[in-house]
Amino acid sequence: xxxxxxxxxxxxxxxxxxxxxxxxxxxxxxxxxxxxxxxxxxxxxxxxxxxxxxxxxxxxxxxxxxxxxxxxxxxxxxxxxxxxxxxxxxxxxxxxxxxxxxxxxxxxxxxxxxxxxxxxxxxxxxxxxxxxxxxxxxxxxxxxxxxxxxxxxxxxxxxxxxxxxxxxxxxxxxxxxxxxxxxxxxxxxxxxxxxxxxxxxxxxxxxxxxxxxxxxxxxxxxxxxxxxxxxxxxxxxxxxxxxxxxxxxxxxxxxxxxxxxxxxxxxxxxxxxxxxxxxxxxxxxxxxxxxxxxxxxxxxxxxxxxxxxxxxxxxxxxxxxxxxxxxxxxxxxxxxxxxxxxxxxxxxxxxxxxxxxxxxxxxxxxxxxxxxxxxxxxxxxxxxxxxxxxxxxxxxxxxxxxxxxxxxxxxxxxxxxxxxxxxxxxxxxxxxxxxxxxxxxxxxxxxxxxxxxxxxxxxxxxxxxxx
Numbered sequence: 001x002x003x004x005x006x007x008x009x010x011x012x013x014x015x016x017x018x019x020x021x022x023x024x025x026x027x028x029x030x031x032x033x034x035x036x037x038x039x040x041x042x043x044x045x046x047x048x049x050x051x052x053x054x055x056x057x058x059x060x061x062x063x064x065x066x067x068x069x070x071x072x073x074x075x076x077x078x079x080x081x082x083x084x085x086x087x088x089x090x091x092x093x094x095x096x097x098x099x100x101x102x103x104x105x106x107x108x109x110x111x112x113x114x115x116x117x118x119x120x121x122x123x124x125x126x127x128x129x130x131x132x133x134x135x136x137x138x139x140x141x142x143x144x145x146x147x148x149x150x151x152x153x154x155x156x157x158x159x160x161x162x163x164x165x166x167x168x169x170x171x172x173x174x175x176x177x178x179x180x181x182x183x184x185x186x187x188x189x190x191x192x193x194x195x196x197x198x199x200x201x202x203x204x205x206x207x208x209x210x211x212x213x214x215x216x217x218x219x220x221x222x223x224x225x226x227x228x229x230x231x232x233x234x235x236x237x238x239x240x241x242x243x244x245x246x247x248x249x250x251x252x253x254x255x256x257x258x259x260x261x262x263x264x265x266x267x268x269x270x271x272x273x274x275x276x277x278x279x280x281x282x283x284x285x286x287x288x289x290x291x292x293x294x295x296x297x298x299x300x301x302x303x304x305x306x307x308x309x310x311x312x313x314x315x316x317x318x319x320x321x322x323x324x325x326x327x328x329x330x331x332x333x334x335x336x337x338x339x340x341x342x343x344x345x346x347x348x349x350x351x352x353x354x355x356x357x358x359x360x361x362x363x364x365x366x367x368x369x370x371x372x373x374x375x376x377x378x379x380x381x382x383x384x385x386x387x388x389x390x391x392x393x394x395x396x397x398x399x400x401x402x403x404x405x406x407x408x409x410x411x412x413x414x415x416x417x418x419x420x421x422x423x424x425x426x427x428x429x430x431x432x433x434x435x436x437x438x439x440x441x442x443x444x445x446x447x448x449x450x451x452x453x454x455x456x457x458x459x460x461x462x463x464x465x466x467x
Contacts, residue, residue: 002026002041002095002148006066009041010079012094013068013087020066020077029091029148030064031141038063041079043088044070045141052084085140092144093175099150104176105290108161108169108204109184109220111337112283113138115275116184119287119308121158123296126304128155138162143172156294164363166203173210180235180293181207182218182286186225187336201225208233216293218286221245235293238285246285246298251278253347255318255325260284262302264292269302274309276316276327278347279340284308316341319449321456323432325350330437330445333361335371339378341438346382350434353385357418357448359439360391369396376400386410388418391443415447422448423455 004012007022027039033055036042042059044052044067056067056076065077068087072078081087096104107117114136121132131154133146138160146159161172173181186201208217208229215235219226222239230237238246247263258273260281273280284305291301317328329341338361345354356379364371376397379387386408389398398409412418439445 002028004095006041006079008094009068009091013079013081013090015068015079015081015087017066018072018078018080019075024065024077026065029088029145030059031088031145033059033062033064036062036064039065041066041068043068043084045084045088088144089140089171089175092147093177095150096147096175096177099152099154102150102154102157103180103294104157104159104178105180105182105294106159106161106173106176106178106207107182107184107286107290108163108207109182110187110200110204111334111340112184112279112286113160113162115280115283115310116182116286116290117158117160118310119283119305120182120290121156122308123287123291123301123304124156124158124294126300127296129153130156130158132158133160136160136162140168140172140175144175147176158290161207163203166199167206169203170206170210173207177212178207178210179212179215180218180290181211181215182290183207183220183226183229184283184286185220185223185336187334197225205229218289218293220282220286222282236289238289239282246289246292248281248285251281253278253344255348262288262298264298267298269299271302271306271308273305274307276318277340277344279343316344319453321452323352324456325432325434326449326452327434327436327438328446328449330359330439330449331441333359333438333440335361335364335375338375338438341436342375342378342382342384345384345434345436348434350432352432352434354383355386355388355433355435356382356384357388357390357435357437357439357445358394358397359389359415359437359443359445360393362393362440362442368393372396373400373403376402376406377404380404380406388412388421390415390418390439390445394439394443415444416451418445418448419451419455422452 006024010017026041030036030040031043031045036059042064053069067078068084107113121130124130137146163169217233217235219230219237221227221237221241221244236245240248249261249263252259258280261270288301319326373396377400379401387401388410390412398411437445
């Protein structure tokens with residue numbers, strides 16, 4: 001819901017209007033000419049393989065009121081700007097300022113962002129209308145598109161913020177105007193753009209000085225980089241550290257989900273999460289802290305989270321195919337999330353083999369070799385019986401595991417080869433094996449999952465989903 005006229009939009013993006021009235025109303029914004037709706041503004045973004053400017057005429061024909069673009073074709077209704085992508089953010093920032101009574105929370109961190117965002121949104125939705133970013137709409141395109149969906153009936157907005165380089169979180173925060181900022185942790189995800197974790201932490205921390213006056217920071221007390229920031233920014237901390245405000249007291253994991261005990265000022269609450277992994281306790285504590293920063297008490301916040309189930313697929317989703325169980329975590333991978341998934345594999349019991357299908361972890365830059373070797377060294381500790389690596393970089397996992405003493409290892413190039421190996425009975429598909437599938441999205445391990453479902457006649461049960 002936008003409801004701004006083209007004149008005001010042109011002022012917000014510092015553009016130049018052509019071939020259309022300033023008074024023309026805009027009902028929304030789209031970046032996809034195939035999905036344009038009447039009276040929407042079409043933002044012609046330039047991509048890797050195409051330029052949205054090519055689709056301006058089609059968008060106008062489909063009902064767009066105008067295009068936001070560089071060098072609009074002659075006669076086309078348009079707002080001309082130097083940088084449509086930046087203009088989209090400027091428009092979202094101007095629109096956000098129309099809703100000063102809506103409280104906005106921004107969630108960032110190396111891992112757990114989507115989980116914490118979904119948990120917090122569920123807690124807040126127990127008492128009022130909430131808008132949350134869809135999936136991982138967390139960059140300078142997805143975040144503005146989410147903000148433009150704001151309306152006067154909502155009271156809370158929960159956004160995820162991602163980044164690959166310094167300055168990106170600051171830009172997103174200035175667009176969004178958050179009152180509450182949550183940083184889940186500082187890990188190795190996307191280290192390719194940074195010299196070390198300290199530089200990464202500094203970039204994530206760009207969120208905190210951009211919080212609106214009176215805002216609150218929710219920080220992980222177990223993370224040394226974030227713990228040092230806690231004294232500089234008012235708010236709450238979470239974790240197992242002695243000084244944490246919201247304490248992770250205990251975590252129990254089964255293939256049906258995760259039971260978490262959280263504490264605050266002597267009060268202990270137990271909540272069950274329909275998702276997998278002990279790391280979910282920290283996500284839950286961060287979400288509860290975010291709700292408390294917005295005025296909820298500890299107990300109702302915990303109880304609103306009890307029974308939580310994620311809306312995001314391919315993230316530690318437990319599938320049962322006959323007697324076989326597959327932990328589907330093919331959505332993405334980083335050293336921290338892979339270690340957490342591997343820890344989960346070690347915690348669960350099975351009558352068959354424990355098998356780790358490990359895809360490459362991408363975007364790690366100079367840390368690529370070390371990260372894969374380190375992960376390989378952890379595999380035997382998790383009780384893994386068989387290791388299959390997929391992708392060139394993942395070969396380092398095999399090397400690390402072999403050095404640690406692991407015997408059964410296969411190195412493959414593609415997800416299709418994994419399926420061929422499994423169905424050739426090398427891994428006994430009729431057994432009660434427990435398989436963890438984890439890798440960066442570009443490796444395509446979801447193809448293995450889809451093929452396995454098909455091989456079992458699409459008869460499968462989803463036992464639990466990562467939050």
